[in-house]
Amino acid sequence: MAKEFTIPEFTIPNSAIATLLSREVDQDAALDDWPTEALATTDAEILALRDGIRSAIRGDAGSAVVRVDPRGLGDHDVCTLYWNFFTALFQPIPQYSSGELIYPVEVRAGASETSHYSNSNKTGNYHTDGTLLPRLPDAAFLFGLSAATGGITLLMDVNALVEQLDPAHVAELSKPVPFDVKDQMAGVRIKRQPVLTHTAGGYVLRYVRMYIEQAFATENTPVPPELVAAMDAFDKVSAIAAEDAKCVLLERGVGLLWDNGRMLHGRRPFQETGSSRRLRRIYGVEKAERAN
Numbered sequence: 001m002a003k004e005f006t007i008p009e010f011t012i013p014n015s016a017i018a019t020l021l022s023r024e025v026d027q028d029a030a031l032d033d034w035p036t037e038a039l040a041t042t043d044a045e046i047l048a049l050r051d052g053i054r055s056a057i058r059g060d061a062g063s064a065v066v067r068v069d070p071r072g073l074g075d076h077d078v079c080t081l082y083w084n085f086f087t088a089l090f091q092p093i094p095q096y097s098s099g100e101l102i103y104p105v106e107v108r109a110g111a112s113e114t115s116h117y118s119n120s121n122k123t124g125n126y127h128t129d130g131t132l133l134p135r136l137p138d139a140a141f142l143f144g145l146s147a148a149t150g151g152i153t154l155l156m157d158v159n160a161l162v163e164q165l166d167p168a169h170v171a172e173l174s175k176p177v178p179f180d181v182k183d184q185m186a187g188v189r190i191k192r193q194p195v196l197t198h199t200a201g202g203y204v205l206r207y208v209r210m211y212i213e214q215a216f217a218t219e220n221t222p223v224p225p226e227l228v229a230a231m232d233a234f235d236k237v238s239a240i241a242a243e244d245a246k247c248v249l250l251e252r253g254v255g256l257l258w259d260n261g262r263m264l265h266g267r268r269p270f271q272e273t274g275s276s277r278r279l280r281r282i283y284g285v286e287k288a289e290r291a292n
Contacts, residue, residue, distance in 0.1 A: 007155070007246050007256075008056040012068040012085065016045045020081040027076050032099030036092050038287065039084040050088045053257060057139060063155055063246070063258035066143070070253035075145050079280055082143050082255055089257070090139050090284025095130065105142065105279040107272065126156065126238045126266040130283050131206040132181045132191060136261055137283035143255030148277035151270030153256055154245040155263050156238060159202040164237045165230075170196060172230035178215035179208070190215050195234075204261035209235065238264060250279055 012020070019041055025034055041047070049066075056064040066085075070078055083102060086092065095103050130137040142153065162170060173195040181191050195212075197204045209231055216223045247268070248256050258265065260283070270277050 007061055007063050007065050007248065009065040009067065010049055010053055012049065012066065013045055014069060016043055017068065017081060019043045019046060020084045021077060023084050025080045025083065031103065032094065032101055034083055034101045036087065036101065038087045041088070046085070046088065054089060057257060057259050062157060062263045063256065065248055066255040066257065068253045078145060078253060083282065086141055086282050086284060091287055093137060093283050093285055095281070095283050101282070103281045105281050106276060125210065126242065126264050127208045128205045128264065129260055131208050131211065132179060135285065136204065136206060138260060138286050139257055139284045140260040141255060141257045141282040141284070142250055142279050144250035144252050145278040145280065146275045147249060147251040148270040148272045148275060150268050151277045152247045152249050152268040154242055154247055154266050154268065155258055156241045156245050158205045158262050158264050161234065161237050161241060161264065162196065162203050165233055169230040169233045172226050173234065174198065177212055177227060178219065179211040180214040180218055182211065190218065202262065205264060242266065
């Protein structure tokens with residue numbers, strides 16, 4: 001069974017909302033044209049939340065739940081508030097070659113069955129975000145504008161999963177493998193990188209199995225049996241761990257931040273009967289790595 005951890009929860013007080021909305025973002029701003037500079041504030045409540053959340057993400061939990069009372073706030077207000085707060089924590093980075101900084105995670109009619117998981121109603125597929133970016137995002141953030149029936153987000157600790165794997169499977173997943181970039185990198189079709197990278201802080205994961213299998217298909221090469229066995233083993237321990245994984249329903253006003261290299265995530269099945277599952281996603285890197 002995966003290592004137990006608790007996701008700390010933080011609430012943005014109503015008294016801080018005005019400060020977080022003080023930097024306006026145009027209602028019609030393009031997804032690649034949101035302000036990436038850190039929100040300048042001396043608000044003690046916001047700074048305390050920032051420090052607490054950063055400690056939670058870097059600590060045993062590797063994640064944090066954030067809540068704000070959405071009453072009286074429109075969708076754009078919720079997005080602006082959480083965007084400004086995120087810039088106090090991390091440096092936002094583009095999510096695709098097309099430059100989106102804040103991305104709608106919601107079902108789209110006609111979305112490709114082989115492309116963006118974020119625009120489908122697929123479940124399972126436990127994965128890492130930003131696997132195809134030049135640098136893996138340090139943090140990922142999802143927050144809700146509306147929830148469907150189901151669709152609960154799951155988090156699992158990668159290091160706890162690796163402990164359950166045969167060393168031969170760990171070694172196989174530590175070798176570079178091809179990823180089909182799915183038109184997410186200009187001028188590049190296949191990118192080679194390991195699934196697991198061992199660092200001083202533990203294992204860092206880059207994993208979307210579909211991208212790996214499609215890369216081998218693009219190259220007209222069968223997936224090596226050793227790699228199939230290693231991915232099967234990883235998927236098996238992930239599926240078992242998911243039964244007891246930490247779960248968060250990202251309803252309106254609820255956000256989830258996590259250490260993106262360390263935490264594997266996915267979602268439960270959902271049905272969009274009474275309302276749609278509408279989330280927004282932001283990626284970030286440590287502020288020390290901000291460009292000059």
